[in-house]
Amino acid sequence: MDHPRSTRPTPPRRGPLGHRVFSLGELLGIRIGVDSSWPLIFALLCLAFTQSFEARHADWSAALCWSVGVTASGVFFASVLLHELGHSLTSRAVGLPVVAITLFLFGGVAQLSGEPSRPRDAFMIAVAGPAVSLFLGLCFLLAWLLLPADLLAGTVSSFCVQLGVLNLLIAGFNAVPGFPLDGGHVLRALLWGATGDFERATRIAAGVGAVFARLLIITGLALVFLAGWYAMGAWQVLIGWFLLRAARASTTQTVLRAALERLRVEDVMSAELVTTEGYTSVADALEGPLADAARSSVFVVEGGELIGVLGPAEIARQPPGRRPFVSLRSAMTPRSRMVGVSAREKVLDALLLMGELAVDELCVFADGAPVGEIRRGQVQAAAQARGGR
Numbered sequence: 001m002d003h004p005r006s007t008r009p010t011p012p013r014r015g016p017l018g019h020r021v022f023s024l025g026e027l028l029g030i031r032i033g034v035d036s037s038w039p040l041i042f043a044l045l046c047l048a049f050t051q052s053f054e055a056r057h058a059d060w061s062a063a064l065c066w067s068v069g070v071t072a073s074g075v076f077f078a079s080v081l082l083h084e085l086g087h088s089l090t091s092r093a094v095g096l097p098v099v100a101i102t103l104f105l106f107g108g109v110a111q112l113s114g115e116p117s118r119p120r121d122a123f124m125i126a127v128a129g130p131a132v133s134l135f136l137g138l139c140f141l142l143a144w145l146l147l148p149a150d151l152l153a154g155t156v157s158s159f160c161v162q163l164g165v166l167n168l169l170i171a172g173f174n175a176v177p178g179f180p181l182d183g184g185h186v187l188r189a190l191l192w193g194a195t196g197d198f199e200r201a202t203r204i205a206a207g208v209g210a211v212f213a214r215l216l217i218i219t220g221l222a223l224v225f226l227a228g229w230y231a232m233g234a235w236q237v238l239i240g241w242f243l244l245r246a247a248r249a250s251t252t253q254t255v256l257r258a259a260l261e262r263l264r265v266e267d268v269m270s271a272e273l274v275t276t277e278g279y280t281s282v283a284d285a286l287e288g289p290l291a292d293a294a295r296s297s298v299f300v301v302e303g304g305e306l307i308g309v310l311g312p313a314e315i316a317r318q319p320p321g322r323r324p325f326v327s328l329r330s331a332m333t334p335r336s337r338m339v340g341v342s343a344r345e346k347v348l349d350a351l352l353l354m355g356e357l358a359v360d361e362l363c364v365f366a367d368g369a370p371v372g373e374i375r376r377g378q379v380q381a382a383a384q385a386r387g388g389r
């Protein structure tokens, strides 16, 4: 149906770096995508693998080095995907559905549909990824130990040892107890469980994450300028910079959430209800108060009394050709069936209700009488003002 909002195009999906995400399809009901940086990263990885095989196996032909290199890159990304699936499937098992997995620059990220509500769930979800990598690493190393060294001209054993070590590195790197790495999530879950203070636990985990990120940047710069290891140093600086940004973002987000938790509807509402007379036509309301992109409903009055509300759902019931001839009074939901919020309610609950009703404002009632309205935009502004220290 056409209500004013549904005509806006949905923006393309964005990855963790803000790049576009290209879809690879679905696996176990989870959308799998790759960041637009991925083809370049994959090419570099193929090159790095191939060169390392060339350096260690002078007897291998160039074609053999390349085929083992490309296969190893593919299996490496599959390992990263399995790591993310470990987080995702655990998350789903504790009742928190997963939206998508995106592979990017130096790994992947699983987008959960929300934050886990219990420290124990958060701990399980965070631990699952490194556990998968650790398991994969040990499997590859076991295969390297057990399979004959000369199998397929030594390619199998060389391949297994490389991927075994890399998976152990992924497990080890992610176990660092700083946000946004998995170990940071583990640390936060433990502190949260011990103190019951989610906000403080996040600040501490993000603080450790920021220290680790700075260490990576400093040692990366040292590698470039003192040791002349340009590629490795630059790579490390890039990862450090990314982690630092993510650590800061997670603190801001948590502080915003905590600020919202404390806010009541009366703290942010405006005391004036924006109203329109009942005899106005739906078409006139769409060109009048509803022409404002930040508004999706109007409160209808007659003789100074609130008599109902007209929002996207009510508008959608009126075919466009009829809108100039239908009054708000006959198209609205009457006051007796109107959904509003009380001034004492939490802002977070009001936001949830707005989401359910697909509206951007709600009427605020106190003792059954309308006392004003709360708008989505006001909530964001208030939360930022209080949270953005």
Ligand SMILES: [Zn+2]
Residues within 6 Å of the ligand: 083, 084, 087, 129, 130, 174, 182
């Ligand atoms: Zn992980």
